[in-house]
Amino acid sequence: MSWIKRHLITFAAIAVLIYMLVPNVIVAAFSFNDPKGKYNYNFNEFSTAAWTNPCGAQGICESLGLSLQIGVIASLAATALGTMIAFALGRYRFRGRSATNLLIFMPMATPEVVMGSSLLTLFLMLGVPSGRTAILIAHIMFCVSFVVVAVKARVATLDPKLEEAAADLGANPTQTFMRVTLPLAAPGIAAGALLAFSLSFDDYIITNFNASPSSITFPMYVWGASARGVPVQVYVIGTVMFLLALIVVMTGQLISSRRNRQVA
Amino acid sequence: MSEQSKGDLSLVALTKSFATFTAVHPLDLTIPQGSFFALLGPSGCGKTTTLRMIAGLEEPTGGRIRIGDSDITETKAYQRNVNTVFQSYALFPHMSVLDNVMFGLRRRGDKDAKAKANEVLELVQLGQVANKKPTQLSGGMQQRVALARALVNRPDVLLLDEPLGALDLKLRRQMQIELKRIQQEVGLTFIHVTHDQEEAMTMADSIAVMNAGRMEQLGDPATLYEQPRSTFVANFLGQSNLLRARVNPGGTDEMVTVRAHDVDLEVSREHLPDGVGDVWLGVRPEKLRLGESGGPNHLRGIVRDVSFSGVATQYSVEMPWGQELIVIQQNDGSNRATLGEAVTVSWAAQHGFALDASQDAEAGAELVDDHG
Numbered sequence A: 001m002s003w004i005k006r007h008l009i010t011f012a013a014i015a016v017l018i019y020m021l022v023p024n025v026i027v028a029a030f031s032f033n034d035p036k037g038k039y040n041y042n043f044n045e046f047s048t049a050a051w052t053n054p055c056g057a058q059g060i061c062e063s064l065g066l067s068l069q070i071g072v073i074a075s076l077a078a079t080a081l082g083t084m085i086a087f088a089l090g091r092y093r094f095r096g097r098s099a100t101n102l103l104i105f106m107p108m109a110t111p112e113v114v115m116g117s118s119l120l121t122l123f124l125m126l127g128v129p130s131g132r133t134a135i136l137i138a139h140i141m142f143c144v145s146f147v148v149v150a151v152k153a154r155v156a157t158l159d160p161k162l163e164e165a166a167a168d169l170g171a172n173p174t175q176t177f178m179r180v181t182l183p184l185a186a187p188g189i190a191a192g193a194l195l196a197f198s199l200s201f202d203d204y205i206i207t208n209f210n211a212s213p214s215s216i217t218f219p220m221y222v223w224g225a226s227a228r229g230v231p232v233q234v235y236v237i238g239t240v241m242f243l244l245a246l247i248v249v250m251t252g253q254l255i256s257s258r259r260n261r262q263v264a
Numbered sequence B: 001m002s003e004q005s006k007g008d009l010s011l012v013a014l015t016k017s018f019a020t021f022t023a024v025h026p027l028d029l030t031i032p033q034g035s036f037f038a039l040l041g042p043s044g045c046g047k048t049t050t051l052r053m054i055a056g057l058e059e060p061t062g063g064r065i066r067i068g069d070s071d072i073t074e075t076k077a078y079q080r081n082v083n084t085v086f087q088s089y090a091l092f093p094h095m096s097v098l099d100n101v102m103f104g105l106r107r108r109g110d111k112d113a114k115a116k117a118n119e120v121l122e123l124v125q126l127g128q129v130a131n132k133k134p135t136q137l138s139g140g141m142q143q144r145v146a147l148a149r150a151l152v153n154r155p156d157v158l159l160l161d162e163p164l165g166a167l168d169l170k171l172r173r174q175m176q177i178e179l180k181r182i183q184q185e186v187g188l189t190f191i192h193v194t195h196d197q198e199e200a201m202t203m204a205d206s207i208a209v210m211n212a213g214r215m216e217q218l219g220d221p222a223t224l225y226e227q228p229r230s231t232f233v234a235n236f237l238g239q240s241n242l243l244r245a246r247v248n249p250g251g252t253d254e255m256v257t258v259r260a261h262d263v264d265l266e267v268s269r270e271h272l273p274d275g276v277g278d279v280w281l282g283v284r285p286e287k288l289r290l291g292e293s294g295g296p297n298h299l300r301g302i303v304r305d306v307s308f309s310g311v312a313t314q315y316s317v318e319m320p321w322g323q324e325l326i327v328i329q330q331n332d333g334s335n336r337a338t339l340g341e342a343v344t345v346s347w348a349a350q351h352g353f354a355l356d357a358s359q360d361a362e363a364g365a366e367l368v369d370d371h372g
């Protein structure tokens, strides 16, 4: 009885972990299913067919490719822009600083439906055609906010004395930034970039407003397919994405723990 | 001599004003190459600001900074051959101790960076921890890394901003000796900023005492202590008894008499500022004797307080006009007094000093913080 008491926290942690991981486990399991009929809701028979032929469902790999492409470009652009904004906000006093600080939060606070529809209106007014470019602009816009928040938190903890020390030791402003500021801000920048990628890859609502028939992203493909029965390949891609995310996060953990615990 | 003075640091009317107030009033100072120089003053008197201007981290609002013949006033911090040991150490947390120490050499493309860095790490006794991260070290070790990181570049001037401020008393005493040894070994110019008068006096060849953005007095520790030229210096560097007095006309080339509370007292003429009539006559507590000493200077009073501290005993002797003089006597078996006893306090004429009476007698006294 007391053994149970002592390990109550462990049990709770395991229960929460199971609760969080069940969907991923189900997805992984059903990626090996050979469904009877068009719906992949009952486990019928073990099969690796979807794994050996992930592009087997029509249009799936085109949409995946488009989502990856948009995700990479959007997260890179948002990271570059957001990092610069975060440094400006964190380091300098200027006119409109507090207004910028507030406005940066707006895309995070605005309901996606509202933002999606208003962006569509804006693009129509400006004559930007729906499709890949419109989606990219929209994604960069909302990703920037998240990058700014992630990087700014990191910049706030940087000791400006370190940059003074670098200058004192003969580093010019570029060297100081490359060798001291950037490495110290890197964890925040990396976190911002990852967040931006997953937000972009995952986005459905805003994307849907600004897409054209030739720009079907992966989330749009899955949504469209769900009415007719989701192909098993979607489960395969879902499982792969989950594993990739797991690897990235674990690598990050490993690097930071090694940094903190490096012994001579 | 001309060879020697090539690397002297000179500040010429160096000034720094912030929006609402002036942190450093025009400051003129020459610091000889290779000397251990202390900038001493209470917190907020402008020491850090002065140091940051020399380092190039703060732009002066007036004046010039020269090292030898070259004027460095307009150059950027990274162009100056001046390095700083920051009060907070400011070690790069993402680099090993060795990389921290090599940082400056690498910026200059030094081929022997690693060998030089290791050599300096040996000098500060940190050879064993070269591959550790700064955060894994104790405060005392971090302090020495900061010192090594600056030293290794062999700067024209090494600036130390309260480098021992964060260490506990025992470690601080140890590091004072260590710093002095290192400075003598490397022969670089050290400018050591501190608010601890004892630290400044034990370490420095010469000291500039600063107060409220101005330099009060410049000199070697003994001169500053024996012949303070202001009440601020008299009180900030150790304790002083200050008696209100008026200079009597006449006197000899060596001696002058002053009248304090109806008693005539002698003071060396060289310890009297020119052309003043009203003075504070100052005597250090340990220069006072209980009992007659045969000289001309004696006052009578009553012992109001006795505190024994092992090596010495401190007495508080009340004068007829109410002022209490502090007398410190070595515990060498002589000159004991008890509470309430009527005693004579005496001192030699050359131990006194006179200061212009227009100054506040208490200046600087409240600013001394005792580190024991």
Ligand SMILES: Nc1ncnc2c1ncn2[C@@H]1O[C@H](COP(=O)(O)OP(=O)(O)O)[C@@H](O)[C@H]1O
Pocket: B018, B019, B023, B041, B042, B043, B044, B045, B046, B047, B048, B049, B050
């Ligand atoms: N950036 C600044 N803006 C306004 N006042 C400042 C600034 N930096 C320092 N001061 C003021 O200048 C004075 C001297 O500061 P400082 O040189 O740091 O003194 P110290 O090092 O002797 O303690 C202080 O009163 C401080 O408040």
Ligand SMILES: [Mg+2]
Pocket: B044, B047, B048, B049, B162
């Ligand atoms: Mg200071």
